[in-house]
Amino acid sequence: MERLFKFNQNNTTIKTEVTAGITTFLTMVYIIVVNPAILSSAGIPFEQVFMATVIAAVVGTLIMALFANYPIAIAPGMGLNAYFASVVGSQGLSYQVVLGCVFLAGLLFILLSLTKLRETLISAIPASLKYGITSGIGLFIAYVGLRNAGIVEANPETIVGLGDLHNSMTLLTIVGLLITVILYVLHIKGALFFGMLITGIIAYFTGHLEFTNGFISTPPSPVFFDMDIGGVITNGLYTVVFAFLLVTIFDTTGTLIGVAEQAGFMKKGNLPRAKQALLADATATTVGSMFGTSPSTAYIESTSGVAAGGRTGLTSLVVAGLFFFSIFFTPVIGAIAGIPAITAPVLIIVGTFMMEGLSRIDWKSFDEAFPAFAIILVMPFTSSIATGIAIGFITYPILKLVKGKGKEVHWILYLFGLIFLLQMIFIPTH
Secondary structure (H helix, E strand, O other): HHHOOOOOOOOOHHHHHHHHHHHHHHHOOOOOHHHHHHHHHOOOHHHHHHHHHHHHHEEEEHHHHHOOOOOEEEEEEHHHHHHHHHHHHHOOOOOOHHHHHHHHHHHHHHHHHHHOHHHHHHOOOHHOOOHHHHHHHHHHHHHHHHHOOEEEEEOOOEEEEEOOOOOHHHHHHHHHHHHHHHHHHHOOHHHHHHHHHHHHHHHHHOOOOOOOOOOOOOOOOOOOOOOOOHHHHOOHHHHHHHHHHHHHHHHHHHHHHHHHHHHHHOEEEOOHHHHHHHHHHHHHHHHHHHHHOEEEEEOHHHHHHHHHOOHHHHHHHHHHHHHHHHHHHHHHHHHHHHHHHHHHHHHHHHHHHOOHHHHHHHOOHHHHHHHHHHHHHHHHHHHHHHHHHHHHHHHHHHHHHHHOOOHHHHHHHHHHHHHHHHHHHOOOOO
16 A cells, blocks of 8 residues: 555555545535536436446546545536536537537547647636636526525516525525535535535424435446437537536646645646546546536545645545445435535535636736626526637637737637637527
C-alpha cells in the first residue's frame, strides 16, 4: 500500500487518509439523492439514475485513486444534470438522445485529455467567458431549486413570480435552506448533507416523508447502453454536445487546480499526473452516460478531505467504497429524493458557490463585460447552457473586432462563433 499511495512521501498516515475519505464523502453524498431527483424528472427511471450515479462516481474516483494518486473525488456534476433535464423538456427529445450527447462529449473529452488540444482550448477561451459560463450555470441551477420548491412559479404577467409561501412544502424548503445555510456559515463539515438530514427528519415528523418501501434492499439492476447516438445527428445537437464537453472541461480543470493548490500538489504552475486525473473524469462521464446519467466532474467538496489531512489516493479509495455501499439503501434515497424541500436547498446553495467568478470579470471593459453578462442572462431565462455559451462565443469576437482588438482573439473563438451563429440560424434549438 505504501508503494501505491506513498504515505511517507506525502507526509500522511492510513488513519488520516481514511478520516479524510469519510469527510469528503459526507460533503458530497447529497449527489446520490439530488442527481436522481433531477434526472428522473427528464424521464429516466429513478433507480437507473441512482445506479448510474454510483457507478460513475465509483469508476471515476477509483481511477483518480489508483492512477493519479490524488484525494479528489469524481461524481456526476451539478448544473449539467439540470441542463440535461431542460434539454429533454424544452426540445421534446427523449432522454436516450441526450444521453447520446453525453456519451459523445465523454469520448471527445477522453481524446482531448490524451492530447494538447485540451490546453489549447482552455487557454483560447478568455477568463470573462469562463466566469460568465460558471456564474450562468449557478443562476440556472438555483432557479431550478427555487422552482422545484415552489418558491417561484410561472406568472402570466411577469413570466416568473413568487410562489405560495403558505404551501407546507415551500415552507419546509425555506426552513431547510435556513438550516443548511447556518450550518455552512458555522463551517460544519458536511453542511449540505447534514442540512438534508435535518430537513428530512422534520419532513418525517410533519408527514411529508414516508418510508413505505423500508430502508435496505437488494441493489437495482443497472441498465446498460440505454442511449440513442443516431438521434444526436438527426436532431443536430452539436451545440449540446459541445456545451457538455466545454463545461465539464472547465469544471474539472478548475476544481483540480483549486484542490491541488490547497493540498500543495502544484509544481511551478503545473499539476503532476494531470493527464491521469483528467482521464478519470472523462472516463466517468463516458461510463456514466452508458448507464444513464449526466456528465461527471471533479468535486470541489474534495477540499474538505484535504483540509482533514487527505493527501493520497487512499482518500479517494475510501470515497469510492462508501459510494458503492450506498447502493443497498435505494428505498431511503428514493423517498428522500421525492421531497423537493430536502433537495432544493442544495441546488440553491451550490448556485451560490458558482457565482464567485463574477468578481473576477473586468466590468469596466464593456467588450469583456457584455459577452459574460449575455451568457449569465441567457442561461436561466432560456433554461439552456448551450444557448448561453453560443451567445457568448458569438458576441465576444464581434465586439473585439469592432474595438480593433481582433488579433487578441484566438482563432478557435472565431471558428466556434461562426459555427454557433450558423447553427442558431439554420438549426434552431426550439
